[in-house]
Amino acid sequence: MLRFLLNRGGQALIAAFGVVTLVFFIQRLSGDPTALLLPETATQQDIEAMRASLGLDRALWVQYLDFLWQMARFDLGRSFVQNASVWDIILSRLPQTLQLAAGALAVALLIGLPLGLIMALTRGRAVSRWIMGLVLACQSMPTFWSGIMMILVFGVWLRWLPTSGIGTLAHLVMPSVALGLLSLATYARITRAAVVDELSRDYVRSARARGAGTGRLVRHHLLCNSMIPIITITALEISQLLAGAVIVETVFAWPGLGLLTVQSIAARDFMVVQAVVLLGAFVTIGANLAADILYSIVDPRVRLGAKS
Amino acid sequence: MTTDAADGTAKPRVTLARVLAWWPAILLAGLALCAVLAPWLAPFDPDRQNLLARLKPPGFEARGVIFHLGSDELGRDVLSRVIYGARVSISVAVLSVLLSGIVGVAVGMAAGYMRGWVETVLMRLVDVFLSIPAILLAIITVAVLGPGFGNVIIVLALTRWPRYARVAYGQTLVIADRPFVRLSRAMGASAPRVIALHILPNIIGPLLVVATLEFGLMVLFEAGLSFLGLGVQPPTASWGSMMSTGRNYVATAWWISMFPGLALFLLVLSANLIGDRLGDRIGKG
Numbered sequence: 001m002l003r004f005l006l007n008r009g010g011q012a013l014i015a016a017f018g019v020v021t022l023v024f025f026i027q028r029l030s031g032d033p034t035a036l037l038l039p040e041t042a043t044q045q046d047i048e049a050m051r052a053s054l055g056l057d058r059a060l061w062v063q064y065l066d067f068l069w070q071m072a073r074f075d076l077g078r079s080f081v082q083n084a085s086v087w088d089i090i091l092s093r094l095p096q097t098l099q100l101a102a103g104a105l106a107v108a109l110l111i112g113l114p115l116g117l118i119m120a121l122t123r124g125r126a127v128s129r130w131i132m133g134l135v136l137a138c139q140s141m142p143t144f145w146s147g148i149m150m151i152l153v154f155g156v157w158l159r160w161l162p163t164s165g166i167g168t169l170a171h172l173v174m175p176s177v178a179l180g181l182l183s184l185a186t187y188a189r190i191t192r193a194a195v196v197d198e199l200s201r202d203y204v205r206s207a208r209a210r211g212a213g214t215g216r217l218v219r220h221h222l223l224c225n226s227m228i229p230i231i232t233i234t235a236l237e238i239s240q241l242l243a244g245a246v247i248v249e250t251v252f253a254w255p256g257l258g259l260l261t262v263q264s265i266a267a268r269d270f271m272v273v274q275a276v277v278l279l280g281a282f283v284t285i286g287a288n289l290a291a292d293i294l295y296s297i298v299d300p301r302v303r304l305g306a307k308s
Numbered sequence: 309m310t311t312d313a314a315d316g317t318a319k320p321r322v323t324l325a326r327v328l329a330w331w332p333a334i335l336l337a338g339l340a341l342c343a344v345l346a347p348w349l350a351p352f353d354p355d356r357q358n359l360l361a362r363l364k365p366p367g368f369e370a371r372g373v374i375f376h377l378g379s380d381e382l383g384r385d386v387l388s389r390v391i392y393g394a395r396v397s398i399s400v401a402v403l404s405v406l407l408s409g410i411v412g413v414a415v416g417m418a419a420g421y422m423r424g425w426v427e428t429v430l431m432r433l434v435d436v437f438l439s440i441p442a443i444l445l446a447i448i449t450v451a452v453l454g455p456g457f458g459n460v461i462i463v464l465a466l467t468r469w470p471r472y473a474r475v476a477y478g479q480t481l482v483i484a485d486r487p488f489v490r491l492s493r494a495m496g497a498s499a500p501r502v503i504a505l506h507i508l509p510n511i512i513g514p515l516l517v518v519a520t521l522e523f524g525l526m527v528l529f530e531a532g533l534s535f536l537g538l539g540v541q542p543p544t545a546s547w548g549s550m551m552s553t554g555r556n557y558v559a560t561a562w563w564i565s566m567f568p569g570l571a572l573f574l575l576v577l578s579a580n581l582i583g584d585r586l587g588d589r590i591g592k593g
Contacts, residue, residue, distance in 0.1 A: 240441065247443075261447060280441045
């Protein structure tokens with residue numbers, strides 16, 4: 001187990017190192033990063049001061065090592081536009097995004113899992129095909145369009161829900177659904193595939209032969225054994241939700257990390273944009289690592305396979 | 309079309325139901341046709357403003373001209389802009405799928421065929437790219453490079469090539485181990501020859517499935533970037549940027565955002581349905 005943990009942890013560290021390197025080079029794509037890091041109104045003096053503080057006169061590899069060291073200390077730097085620490089800015093927006101992501105995940109799981117289960121149990125029948133059509137529609141729906149259409153129907157025409165902003169639970173409903181639709185489709189498809197896979201196993205047949213009804217079969221056999229792909233997908237979905245939040249938060253004026261990113265691009269606050277991207281990548285790497293570990297606890301075969 | 313049922317010929321009948329079963333392909337072809345024939349199909353110049361007819365509802369008629377899907381905040385015809393918007397969506401998606409596909413497949417096949425340190429380095433690189441959520445990677449790169457048609461394609465290709473690399477790599481590993489490939493190598497065929505003649509034709513199926521599904525995703529990404537103001541720049545008609553303005557007028561002029569979104573949805577839906585069917589036939593990568 002320890003060996004497995006060290007191995008996967010090492011892989012995650014390498015990935016994180018790679019991400020930091022990639023972001024460093026993307027930053028240099030434009031040639032002169034000072035143009036990105038300073039507002040358009042910056043004077044020549046500001047630019048020179050910035051050059052010196054960033055150490056742009058040094059060799060590229062020295063700058064790179066410096067950047068690595070900065071990241072290793074979790075130092076995200078300061079925003080020159082807002083004149084505040086990037087960490088403070090991010091932490092002030094993080095709770096709203098977590099709230100939104102949790103809402104979306106709840107929508108996706110609570111609707112997607114049962115839909116997938118129903119599709120698997122009724123496969124080959126018309127019900128299953130209709131649900132599959134619905135799932136594909138969810139998958140093809142642009143988040144910003146479903147968001148705007150929900151605002152139109154439930155906010156403007158029916159006046160049931162607030163069209164933007166945060167505060168009450170009612171504010172959370174539409175953004176969560178808009179963000180959750182894509183994940184809902186993924187969950188439904190994965191659950192269907194996993195349950196169909198399990199249904200063909202011998203133990204299901206013997207359980208049926210012993211007289212187990214569909215309800216018992218689902219509760220005692222199918223759900224547990226279908227969990228593995230669902231856990232992996234959750235790890236992937238968390239990063240999907242973070243990325244999707246950029247658009248959903250813009251549509252609903254939801255003051256989280258996504259809206260912050262868009263506002264920071266408009267304000268040419270590159271330090272913040274860079275920090276959000278790094279954070280998104282680290283969360284993804286962390287979630288994948290967590291899924292791998294969880295996996296090996298649920299299913300020891302994974303761990304043993306990794307050892308050999 | 310069902311009238312030929314009585315003559316008893318053995319050739320497969322072309323029934324309405326059979327043709328309709330192909331509706332995703334028909335829809336996709338129709339939208340592609342809209343993009344190609346935009347100058348002839350669109351009733352107006354998509355950029356022509358008419359400040360006297362701003363925010364008019366669908367079917368509005370003024371001095372003999374009809375705005376079938378209404379007009380936007382500058383009095384431009386929404387229908388014409390939706391038709392022209394298909395050009396941006398489809399061309400960006402096709403070009404970025406091609407670019408990312410070529411790069412990704414080359415990397416994946418190289419890693420799967422050469423093995424050793426090449427494999428380690430390339431596949432680690434793939435892992436790194438895949439650990440950054442694609443939209444975030446696209447956003448940061450556009451923020452550096454600046455928006456615009458060409459940059460959007462480059463950025464989308466940059467973020468999506470690892471997907472093809474993964475599939476091509478996995479498939480190459482399987483094929484490269486088959487007896488006919490080993491024989492060919494033993495007889496002295498060069499690496500490029502083996503890859504082009506034996507491996508590529510055998511892995512192209514799953515790659516096509518991925519490319520079809522990626523096409524839908526690229527359409528969504530382009531629209532997303534344009535929605536955020538990072539994609540194709542105004543005044544060029546793009547579905548994403550139309551919806552972005554439409555968002556501000558949703559209470560008074562819903563048609564500005566509804567119709568480009570509907571077109572976008574239908575395009576992505578048809579691509580996904582086709583990809584799904586291909587996947588069932590060929591097997592997913």
